[in-house]
Amino acid sequence: MKKFIYIFSLLPLSFNLWAGTTNMYQTQSIYGIDDRVDVYNSSIPKYREWAKSVAALIPDYWLTEVRDGSGDLKFDGMPSPLNLCSNQRFIGQIAISECSAFLVGEDLILTAGHCVEMISNSCEWYYWIFDFVINQDGSNPSRFSRQQIYRCKEVVADSMGPLDYMDYALIRLDRKVEGRAALPLRKSGIIPDNATVVAVGTPSGLPTKIAEHGEIINNLNEIYFTTTLDTFTGNSGSPVINAESGEVEGMLVSGLFDYKYNYEKKCYETIEYQVPYCRGETALRISAIVDGLARIGHRDLIFP
Numbered sequence: 001m002k003k004f005i006y007i008f009s010l011l012p013l014s015f016n017l018w019a020g021t022t023n024m025y026q027t028q029s030i031y032g033i034d035d036r037v038d039v040y041n042s043s044i045p046k047y048r049e050w051a052k053s054v055a056a057l058i059p060d061y062w063l064t065e066v067r068d069g070s071g072d073l074k075f076d077g078m079p080s081p082l083n084l085c086s087n088q089r090f091i092g093q094i095a096i097s098e099c100s101a102f103l104v105g106e107d108l109i110l111t112a113g114h115c116v117e118m119i120s121n122s123c124e125w126y127y128w129i130f131d132f133v134i135n136q137d138g139s140n141p142s143r144f145s146r147q148q149i150y151r152c153k154e155v156v157a158d159s160m161g162p163l164d165y166m167d168y169a170l171i172r173l174d175r176k177v178e179g180r181a182a183l184p185l186r187k188s189g190i191i192p193d194n195a196t197v198v199a200v201g202t203p204s205g206l207p208t209k210i211a212e213h214g215e216i217i218n219n220l221n222e223i224y225f226t227t228t229l230d231t232f233t234g235n236s237g238s239p240v241i242n243a244e245s246g247e248v249e250g251m252l253v254s255g256l257f258d259y260k261y262n263y264e265k266k267c268y269e270t271i272e273y274q275v276p277y278c279r280g281e282t283a284l285r286i287s288a289i290v291d292g293l294a295r296i297g298h299r300d301l302i303f304p
Contacts, residue, residue: 035230036209038134047210053183054200056097056132060125071146085267093206094140100201100237102183104302106176111237112253113160116169123152134207157298165224167253168289184247185286191249193219199229201238217280223288226280232258240283250283
């Protein structure tokens, strides 16, 4: 039986732990043992390879240009803006990502629609950064090369429907992405009830984590399915990947509250839930996104 942790980021009400503000979409949680691992700590090579195709949405005010002519960016901020209690995982890691996305074409990424809604009038103020990961020695990422850094050129298509979970955005980047493969997408049918799934993204804004050993809770709705993936705020837009086939089955768009405030310690701790007493983390099916794109003549962009 898994346990569920929450914070705020994917559902219709997200909470910013460092700013104390509320956004339109809530987020993810944890079940049983916390199955999140840093990319370099994953023992499964294909999971690490999938992580290369996942990008973090980072506001440009967190980063400054390295003045050596390289075009690189650096982070010089505080270690972590999250007010977590000392017994929580990933203490000391920076938390600057607002959403996740994944590569679906040579210059196209897919993310949650509510992520784009946040930046629709200020797209140029954000970076999409690949390999936003903890270093092999366990240190925080502090410098990002030009090959990792992309800007949004245009929002090709987007949908934001909190009631039916049709919450997606297809974004064209400012140039083709080199050295990374678009993740394969399910082309027909639905995910099996007994499938194991993996999510890759930036929980709570932290450097990219791989959430392993996810199980399917509810597979009945034609638009979405729910899982036991250990995901948090910042995981909006994360790919939900079939651990066996390697195909993206869906994209995280919603979840439950992940943290509670400990008034004695004056910090946040994760909340624990058990299946079947919680809904789980909601993933919008890839098939639903493809149908949405087909209605506006864009299906061929991700299935040429």
